[in-house]
Amino acid sequence: MARMRSPEKRKALLEAAVLEIDASGLSAPTSRIASRAGVAEGTLFTYFANKDALLNELYLELKIELYQRLNAELDPKAGLKVRTRQIWFSFLNWAIEYPQKRKVSLQLHMSNLIASNTRDQAAAKSGAVAAALSELGECAAKRGLPAEFASSSMGAMQEVAMDLIAKQPERREQLEREAFEAFWRAVQ
Amino acid sequence: MARMRSPEKRKALLEAAVLEIDASGLSAPTSRIASRAGVAEGTLFTYFANKDALLNELYLELKIELYQRLNAELDPKAGLKVRTRQIWFSFLNWAIEYPQKRKVSLQLHMSNLIASNTRDQAAAKSGAVAAALSELGECAAKRGLPAEFASSSMGAMQEVAMDLIAKQPERREQLEREAFEAFWRAVQ
Amino acid sequence: MARMRSPEKRKALLEAAVLEIDASGLSAPTSRIASRAGVAEGTLFTYFANKDALLNELYLELKIELYQRLNAELDPKAGLKVRTRQIWFSFLNWAIEYPQKRKVSLQLHMSNLIASNTRDQAAAKSGAVAAALSELGECAAKRGLPAEFASSSMGAMQEVAMDLIAKQPERREQLEREAFEAFWRAVQ
Amino acid sequence: MARMRSPEKRKALLEAAVLEIDASGLSAPTSRIASRAGVAEGTLFTYFANKDALLNELYLELKIELYQRLNAELDPKAGLKVRTRQIWFSFLNWAIEYPQKRKVSLQLHMSNLIASNTRDQAAAKSGAVAAALSELGECAAKRGLPAEFASSSMGAMQEVAMDLIAKQPERREQLEREAFEAFWRAVQ
DNA sequence: GATGAATGAGGTTTCATTCAT
DNA sequence: TATGAATGAAACCTCATTCAT
Numbered sequence: 165m166a167r168m169r170s171p172e173k174r175k176a177l178l179e180a181a182v183l184e185i186d187a188s189g190l191s192a193p194t195s196r197i198a199s200r201a202g203v204a205e206g207t208l209f210t211y212f213a214n215k216d217a218l219l220n221e222l223y224l225e226l227k228i229e230l231y232q233r234l235n236a237e238l239d240p241k242a243g244l245k246v247r248t249r250q251i252w253f254s255f256l257n258w259a260i261e262y263p264q265k266r267k268v269s270l271q272l273h274m275s276n277l278i279a280s281n282t283r284d285q286a287a288a289k290s291g292a293v294a295a296a297l298s299e300l301g302e303c304a305a306k307r308g309l310p311a312e313f314a315s316s317s318m319g320a321m322q323e324v325a326m327d328l329i330a331k332q333p334e335r336r337e338q339l340e341r342e343a344f345e346a347f348w349r350a351v352q
Numbered sequence: 353m354a355r356m357r358s359p360e361k362r363k364a365l366l367e368a369a370v371l372e373i374d375a376s377g378l379s380a381p382t383s384r385i386a387s388r389a390g391v392a393e394g395t396l397f398t399y400f401a402n403k404d405a406l407l408n409e410l411y412l413e414l415k416i417e418l419y420q421r422l423n424a425e426l427d428p429k430a431g432l433k434v435r436t437r438q439i440w441f442s443f444l445n446w447a448i449e450y451p452q453k454r455k456v457s458l459q460l461h462m463s464n465l466i467a468s469n470t471r472d473q474a475a476a477k478s479g480a481v482a483a484a485l486s487e488l489g490e491c492a493a494k495r496g497l498p499a500e501f502a503s504s505s506m507g508a509m510q511e512v513a514m515d516l517i518a519k520q521p522e523r524r525e526q527l528e529r530e531a532f533e534a535f536w537r538a539v540q
Numbered sequence: 541m542a543r544m545r546s547p548e549k550r551k552a553l554l555e556a557a558v559l560e561i562d563a564s565g566l567s568a569p570t571s572r573i574a575s576r577a578g579v580a581e582g583t584l585f586t587y588f589a590n591k592d593a594l595l596n597e598l599y600l601e602l603k604i605e606l607y608q609r610l611n612a613e614l615d616p617k618a619g620l621k622v623r624t625r626q627i628w629f630s631f632l633n634w635a636i637e638y639p640q641k642r643k644v645s646l647q648l649h650m651s652n653l654i655a656s657n658t659r660d661q662a663a664a665k666s667g668a669v670a671a672a673l674s675e676l677g678e679c680a681a682k683r684g685l686p687a688e689f690a691s692s693s694m695g696a697m698q699e700v701a702m703d704l705i706a707k708q709p710e711r712r713e714q715l716e717r718e719a720f721e722a723f724w725r726a727v728q
Numbered sequence: 729m730a731r732m733r734s735p736e737k738r739k740a741l742l743e744a745a746v747l748e749i750d751a752s753g754l755s756a757p758t759s760r761i762a763s764r765a766g767v768a769e770g771t772l773f774t775y776f777a778n779k780d781a782l783l784n785e786l787y788l789e790l791k792i793e794l795y796q797r798l799n800a801e802l803d804p805k806a807g808l809k810v811r812t813r814q815i816w817f818s819f820l821n822w823a824i825e826y827p828q829k830r831k832v833s834l835q836l837h838m839s840n841l842i843a844s845n846t847r848d849q850a851a852a853k854s855g856a857v858a859a860a861l862s863e864l865g866e867c868a869a870k871r872g873l874p875a876e877f878a879s880s881s882m883g884a885m886q887e888v889a890m891d892l893i894a895k896q897p898e899r900r901e902q903l904e905r906e907a908f909e910a911f912w913r914a915v916q
Numbered sequence: 917g918a919t920g921a922a923t924g925a926g927g928t929t930t931c932a933t934t935c936a937t
Numbered sequence: 938t939a940t941g942a943a944t945g946a947a948a949c950c951t952c953a954t955t956c957a958t
Contacts, residue, residue, distance in 0.1 A: 169917060191379055193952060204919040215953065275377065309530050310516055317534065320508035328498055342497050350538035354940035355936055381927060392944045397929065545938060567755055569931060580940045591932065651753065685906050686892055693910065696884035704874055718873050722881070726914035730919035731957050757948060768923045773950065
């Protein structure tokens with residue numbers, strides 16, 4: 165297993181997994197994932213030790229991709245509200261561009277299949293995003309709420325925003341903006 | 353003349369389903385559910401036509417239980433903020449008292465196993481709660497957000513509150529209060 | 541089990557069995573048979589020791605009913621061809637009048653569920669029919685064929701006639717007649 | 729590169745199916761069929777999509793085997809009676825050589841598990857046999873019987889012949905001959 | 917390394933039969 | 938006696954994983 169002969173096949177398998185899990189849930193058969201990736205059933209297991217490993221690596225990959233994007237679009241020198249807004253929009257854009265990835269990421273997050281080790285590795289990649297959210301957390305802390313309150317609320321309110329946008333895509337920009345303001349009021 | 357179908361066994365099966373699904377997800381085997389309920393494998397199917405039916409009835413039962421509680425603790429004549437706070441606390445208390453039921457209810461809600469018919473039946477039981485949330489939606493509407501924004505946000509922020517409380521149960525009361533205020537700022 | 545409280549229920553069960561087996565084959569569930577007969581699932585087993593017993597008794601009943609009819613319409617003093625023709629028409633009329641009974645009787649006959657004991661009991665009821673057929677068998681014997689040849693051929697050719705009549709019911713009379721003549725040529 | 733699906737295993741499964749169905753009827757469990765074929769339970773389903781498919785393919789295979797044999801032993805240039813006799817003996821030889829195949833073929837034929845599509849495919853293989861039987865049907869037609877009368881009668885009388893031969897195998901040749909003559913008288 | 921046939925444990929569901937009421 | 942809930946052994950089928958090629 166050591167060195168993967170073809171990183172493309174690995175990627176194809178992860179992408180196929182996203183599509184299959186989106187369609188059928190976490191019980192999507194490995195055989196379907198493999199065949200959608202265009203490889204043989206058994207090949208999947210030369211890239212991933214077992215289904216659990218595939219799921220954990222997929223989770224990590226999705227988190228890393230997202231954090232890379234968030235960090236790329238983040239100006240670390242800007243003021244807190246500006247940075248918060250940047251994160252807000254970056255995430256929403258990603259989630260709307262790749263709704264299946266977001267849905268699968270969420271399913272994996274809530275399942276009990278993702279090892280705490282994997283969760284830690286994912287968290288370690290948050291970079292400058294974490295810094296901004298922690299700064300935001302301090303505001304909340306003044307009100308007597310734990311520091312995580314801010315970031316958790318952001319995730320939660322983005323969830324809400326996405327659902328609304330999914331129903332009225334033509335109002336996307338306005339909904340993103342108004343929902344952000346609502347969120348900002350909440351954490352201030 | 354014959355042994356009558358016992359409501360206790362039905363209840364035992366639904367409760368066992370909650371525990372098993374909490375532990376293993378929606379793919380929890382019917383055999384495990386039956387055995388945890390203390391009945392034979394086949395007995396489950398005298399109470400529910402098939403696994404799907406069990407899941408749908410469970411969803412309905414959980415929703416009804418919750419709505420009954422929310423409505424019982426709701427004063428329909430009180431002002432909007434008061435009623436909103438009543439719903440907020442009632443729900444949190446239920447969710448904290450029965451974390452497994454809440455988790456299972458959520459999983460069922462997100463799955464594609466619950467028939468729209470079942471969802472409608474559940475919605476029909478919301479009673480005065482629905483009235484309060486719709487009134488709250490009108491506020492949001494003034495800001496240009498859809499009416500659902502308010503109720504969705506409530507759910508989302510309660511989610512956040514519950515996570516925090518789970519981590520610091522001794523601060524429960526304060527966290528509930530502060531999170532409510534944050535939520536209230538968001539929807540005003 | 542000794543004395544049946546209600547012969548009507550027994551009859552209802554046997555009739556229901558005919559209909560269910562006609563529809564679903566010998567694997568028709570006892571529960572469906574019982575419910576079509578308008579009695580409880582368990583009641584079936586107070587009338588028949590088990591499914592096998594039900595099937596054996598049904599076979600016997602059908603054979604007896606048929607033989608009674610054949611014998612009733614048979615004039616034992618008539619010539620051989622006349623008697624043969626009487627049997628031929630009596631049977632065809634019964635089979636066309638009760639196609640389900642005939643189909644079920646055939647299925648039971650071919651299955652390995654009917655005990656040889658049961659088959660013997662059925663054969664014992666053939667009465668004057670047997671006499672006519674055995675007389676007919678003697679003709680065949682002259683040609684070097686076993687005595688059973690005649691009766692077996694009759695059954696086989698009636699089978700053929702019924703299929704043809706099922707497809708062209710309006711030509712029933714003619715088909716019955718011509719097929720009989722063909723059969724008669726065969727055994728002469 | 730991988731192990732290829734082996735025609736031998738497929739054949740072994742079909743043969744095992746014949747034996748099991750002969751012994752226990754169409755409800756013969758797939759697990760017994762697989763184990764008699766010397767493969768694992770699941771392997772059966774790599775060769776046949778499901779039990780129904782297995783049964784349909786088995787039916788087709790049996791019909792094709794029979795028709796190939798009948799056609800191989802048939803001289804299309806011979807006179808009608810000669811050809812009819814050839815078919816008569818070919819079939820009887822096959823049926824006596826493989827009594828289980830014949831019994832299973834009959835059971836499948838009468839069941840409602842064989843798709844009309846499958847029946848059509850089987851009929852398409854009848855070749856020169858069909859021609860001879862249809863020619864024979866024309867004789868019957870002169871007597872006012874439908875064309876199928878001849879072929880149906882042949883099947884029916886062969887059925888009779890086989891039963892007799894099964895009881896007195898030592899007289900096989902004579903019984904085959906005499907029964908054929910009886911049949912021929914019937915259809916002339 | 918890649919393939920896909922082979923495996924068999926395990927999942928859902930059916931059903932003949934028993935037995936408490 | 939009549940009832941129908943309860944039982945659990947099978948039945949059919951799926952699927953993660955292994956391994957011969």
